[in-house]
Each structure stands twice: as structure tokens, then as C-alpha cells.
Amino acid sequence: MQLDTTPPWDDVRNYIDGDWRAPSEEGLDVVNPTTGETISYVGFSSDEEVDEAVRAGQAAFEEWRKTPVEERIQPLFALKELLEEHHDDLARVLVQEHGKTLAEARGELRRGIENVEVACGIPSMMQAGHLPNAAPEIDETAVRKPLGVFAAITPFNFPGMIPLWFLPYAVATGNSFVLKPSEQDPVVAQRLFELMEEAGFPDGVVQLVNGGVDTVNALLDHEGIEGASFVGSTPVARTIYERAAKSGKRVQAQGGAKNHVIVTESADLDFAAEKTVSSACACAGERCLANDVVVVDESVYDEFAQRVVDVAKNQTVGDGLDEDTDIGALISADHESNVRDMIATGVDEGAELLVDGRDVEVEERPDGNFLGPTVFGDLDPEMTLAREETFGPVLGLLPVADVEEAIDVLNRSDFGNAASLFTASGADARKVRHEADVGNLGVNAGTAAPMAFFHFGGWKDSFFGDLHAQGDDMIRFYTDEMVYIERWPDA
Numbered sequence: 001m002q003l004d005t006t007p008p009w010d011d012v013r014n015y016i017d018g019d020w021r022a023p024s025e026e027g028l029d030v031v032n033p034t035t036g037e038t039i040s041y042v043g044f045s046s047d048e049e050v051d052e053a054v055r056a057g058q059a060a061f062e063e064w065r066k067t068p069v070e071e072r073i074q075p076l077f078a079l080k081e082l083l084e085e086h087h088d089d090l091a092r093v094l095v096q097e098h099g100k101t102l103a104e105a106r107g108e109l110r111r112g113i114e115n116v117e118v119a120c121g122i123p124s125m126m127q128a129g130h131l132p133n134a135a136p137e138i139d140e141t142a143v144r145k146p147l148g149v150f151a152a153i154t155p156f157n158f159p160g161m162i163p164l165w166f167l168p169y170a171v172a173t174g175n176s177f178v179l180k181p182s183e184q185d186p187v188v189a190q191r192l193f194e195l196m197e198e199a200g201f202p203d204g205v206v207q208l209v210n211g212g213v214d215t216v217n218a219l220l221d222h223e224g225i226e227g228a229s230f231v232g233s234t235p236v237a238r239t240i241y242e243r244a245a246k247s248g249k250r251v252q253a254q255g256g257a258k259n260h261v262i263v264t265e266s267a268d269l270d271f272a273a274e275k276t277v278s279s280a281c282a283c284a285g286e287r288c289l290a291n292d293v294v295v296v297d298e299s300v301y302d303e304f305a306q307r308v309v310d311v312a313k314n315q316t317v318g319d320g321l322d323e324d325t326d327i328g329a330l331i332s333a334d335h336e337s338n339v340r341d342m343i344a345t346g347v348d349e350g351a352e353l354l355v356d357g358r359d360v361e362v363e364e365r366p367d368g369n370f371l372g373p374t375v376f377g378d379l380d381p382e383m384t385l386a387r388e389e390t391f392g393p394v395l396g397l398l399p400v401a402d403v404e405e406a407i408d409v410l411n412r413s414d415f416g417n418a419a420s421l422f423t424a425s426g427a428d429a430r431k432v433r434h435e436a437d438v439g440n441l442g443v444n445a446g447t448a449a450p451m452a453f454f455h456f457g458g459w460k461d462s463f464f465g466d467l468h469a470q471g472d473d474m475i476r477f478y479t480d481e482m483v484y485i486e487r488w489p490d491a
Ligand code: NAD
Pocket: 153, 154, 155, 156, 157, 158, 180, 181, 182, 183, 211, 212, 213, 216, 217, 231, 232, 233, 234, 236, 237, 239, 254, 255, 256, 257, 287, 288, 389, 391, 417, 457, 458, 462
């Protein structure tokens, strides 16, 4: 099959019960952030359309739950092959509606494919346990059962990967699934569903409904939805958690972040500077794992700051389709303006502006939402830039006396998504590992992103719920365990 990779594209459609249809309510233009051109349009789904999808999901579930597990994973194997075949096409679509670089888009899709691969192992992963002679003449067996229709509501920043944190596990365990992607870049989700149609999932098992807040609320309030996964900003994650729980659903809600790098005196400074700038500025800083508060031992502060400045000045800002680009466009003009405001706040609050990315110009793309890497020095833990998510290519260096103070700065944050430590000291690494309040910690790794066979999620205001995305947590999220307690007395 062919995927359409060249905009302008037809209006985005829903995929409900095996049919492609345009959502009925007024929606939004989809704009290429690099060129400023309108490349598609996404309508929003009404309550009736959401209801239709949920009912189709419920009907499909009745057969799908009984389908032998080996048969259930065949469409996932087919999907994996299709995703490999169309890896580059999907990356091109993603770049044009999101603004990130081709390498970043390919990388994101690779991480998504890994989740499909892991979910293909469900026949082993879904087994829960058996104990003969658990009590006199009694054997006990735990079984995991699927529950029905699940929904996921996903953000703009990884539109190709994040739906795949959920969908493969939901359907492999025997549930049906409805995705509501971000309205800012919904085309790649449609392309993923075009591949799913080809992969051969039965009608109603995987469905796509487009929309905004009202569509999300219709899903959360629908009594036919068993549970919801959310990924997005913290204020929305909190309301989603409350609203879904209120209607008795299981829910996992991943929120925003403010991630720290700790650079100790023993760190390899060249390596740490390279990884730090990349962590903060890749995907134009629009990553929940972007480490943008860089806490540096004061004995190496000046030396490290100079290296960071050099690396930051070396980044090429431009069109994500150009293979030489390091940093692409931000998602929208509004978001670019928010990040510019954050930079202005940093200046007003007295941080030292070491590299100013605001004047960056991309000659061929005058209407793109571009910002160059921006580096602040002498950050203070109370400054806005040290506390609030920036979601742009901005980082701040914060000097500390020692690793204890560094951990204290990190743990004072409201967020706990991730951190990275650069050190040659095992003792420092052990200390941070034991004392840092974060869900993911990288040691001599700039971006603490676990592989798909490990769960992924943050702590504190970065996460509301208990079971995280990916891996084994997803299997528990998508199933309930029943325990059989069996006695078979002799006749
Ligand atoms: P967002 O919260 O604006 O939107 C996320 C989704 O929620 C979208 O599908 C949107 O349509 C929907 N939505 C928006 N407002 C809503 C409301 N009031 N009620 C119901 N639904 C609503 O987030 P975004 O701007 O698309 O994504 C960026 C944010 O996501 C950042 O804060 C980033 O840190 C976070 N994020 C977190 C993780 C993680 O794993 N913790 C991963 C990626 C992104």
C-alpha cells in the first residue's frame, strides 16, 4: 500500500467500526510549523460519534476477548512489518505536521515499533501464575482477563510513538481500543490507522476519534469505556485523572516535567556538554524528558558552561526535512511566543543570558516557528526557568557546592519525570540513585528513556495513577486478575 506523504492532505478522518469518516463538528486547520502553510484540516467528533465508537468497541470485544492469543497477535506482527516498510513515509508525514527533524521522527517511530514488538510477546507476558497445593488438596491459578474498551488521549509532541505506548498492549491482551490523538498533529495517527486496517484487526478493535476537549470528556464520561490513558500537560493530566476516576474508570495520566542534569566534578565535561545540549534542545525542547535545569558542581562550573555554550552555538536550526538540521520548528506560533516569554522572564529575574536563540533566522523558511538554543547561566532554584516547564530549546546552568546540594535542588521540584547524572564516581551515582525522587534516572546518559520492555512514567506532578505506560505495567493496566481456587476431591 501507499501512504500519502505529500501535503496538502485531505481532511483527517475518524476510523470507527472499520469505516473512514470525517468527524462532524467544526475543528482546526493543521499547519506545517516549518512553513506556516495549512496542510490539512481536522474536524472534531461529537458525543454521538464517540458513542458509536465505544459501542463498536464493545461489540468487537465480545469476539476479540475469545480469540486465541496466538491469533490476536498476528495483526500485531503484520503491523510491525508495515511500520518497518513505511518507517520513512511516516517520519516524513510527522516532520511536516510537527516540525521536528527527520532523524528525530525516525527515532520516535522506532521507539513506537519497539512497543509493538514487546506486545507480540503477550502469550508469555499475560500469564499470571499457578501454585499447586496452595492449601490442602487445593491448587490456585491467577488469570488475567481483558476488560472491554480502553481509550488513550495523546499529546502533540510524539504523535507517532505515544499512541503505541498503549494500543499494542490493549489489543494484545484482548481489549478494544479508541485513540484520541492531539488535534495539533493528527495526520500521522491517521497514517498509523491506515496501516492497522491493512494489518487485519477486526472491525471495532482499533478505532480513531479526532477532536478536542469535548471529545475527550465524552470518552471519559462514557460508561462503556473501562479505562483511560492520558499523556499531556500536568493541569490537564490532573483533571483527566479526577474526571475518569469519578466515573469509576481506571486511569493513568502522565503529565508535564522539569528535568535536571547533575554534573559532578569527576564528569567527562565534553561528553556531558554534548549530551546536555542534545537533551534540552532535541525536538526543539518539546520533550517531557528534556533536561533543562543543569546543576553543576561549582569547581567545574566555568569550564562546563563554556563547553555548553560552544555546543549550543554549533546547532543548526532549520527545516526538519533537511538532513543537516539539528533543531526544527516549534509546534505553533503561540507556543513559540510562550517560550519567548519564558526567556524574557529569565532575563527579568536576573539569570545570565549566555546564548540567545531568539534572533535565529532560517532564510528559506521565514514563516516557521523557530528558536535557536538558548543558554542561561547563574540560575537560581527559585527562578521561573528553574521551576516551570519551558518546552523549548532553553537550558539553564545552576551552580551548586556538591552532590548533596544538587539532589536537594532536584528534589525540591514539583515534578519527578526524569534526571540525568554525569559522573565518574560510583559513590555519587549510588547516592543520586538512592535519593533522587524521579521516575527515570540516566547515568552518563542524557535522556532517561527506558526501552519498551520497561515501564515508563514519572513521579510527583508528572504522573497521576499507579501503573505506568509500556511493558509489564500495561498488561496489568489492561487486565484484571482472577484467582481460581480449585479442589477436585476423589469421586
Ligand atoms: P495538552 O495537555 O495540551 O494536550 C494533551 C491532550 O489532551 C490532547 O489530545 C488534547 O486534545 C487534550 N486536552 C487538552 N486540553 C484538555 C482539557 N482541558 N480537557 C481534556 N483534554 C484536553 O498537552 P500537549 O501540549 O499536547 O503536550 C505537551 C505536554 O505533554 C507537556 O507538558 C509534556 O511534558 C507532556 N508530555 C508528558 C509525557 C510523559 O510521559 N509524562 C510525554 C509526552 C508529553
